[in-house]
Amino acid sequence: MRLTRHRTALAFILLIACALLLPACASGAGKGEALHRAQYAWSAAIRWGDFEGAWNLVDPDVREQHPLSELELERYKQVQVSHYREMGAAQVAGDTALRDIDIGVINRHTMAERGMRYQEAWRYDEEARTWWITGGLPDFWRGQ
Structure with a gap:
């Protein structure tokens, strides 16, 4: 019984230590990690x-x-993204990066699904310390 309490206390202390160290790890990340975070946020927003x-x-x-425009925004509400897949590792060259994407789109009115590919282009903003x-x-709707 006493050994279990010590293990629980040790696990709690380790959890607190990890929670305190995690922000320090994130703040020391370079441009590569910042690109990964920006691309993850982008893909999550598009997927959802x-x-x-x-x-x-x-x-x-x-x-x-x-x-x-409001009209363009309303048009985006007419579709649902069914899948969003990176087709290869991002090509990073200095302050720019490219990433090929395969994306599935469903028209909410007709329920017709189609796939498309496009290329994301990213730029690192040194002043803002972020990727755009x-x-x-x-x-x-390209070509339609």
């Missing part, structure tokens, strides 16, 4: 249909030059 959230990850210069996607939201 949070296009407004994804829009916040678009390069501020692109957002300013090509603002997202430079191509805007995926164009699910």
Whole structure:
């Protein structure tokens, strides 16, 4: 009984230590880890249909030059993403990165699904210390 209490106390102490050290690990991460986090946030937003959230990850210069209209936002509400797959490792060259994506899209009105591929282009902003996607939201209606 006493041994169990010591193990429980030791496990609790280790858990607290890990929780305190985790932010220190994250703050020391380089551009590669920052790219991974940005791409994960982007893909999660797209997968779950949070296009407004994804829009916040678009390069501020692109957002300013090509603002997202209410009509465009309503159009994104008409689709559901069925899958979002990276087709290969990101190609990183300095402050830019490319990633090929295979994405499945379902029209909510017709329930018709189709697949498409597109390439994400990312830019590292040294001042903001973050990666921005430079191509805007995926164009699910390309050629239609």
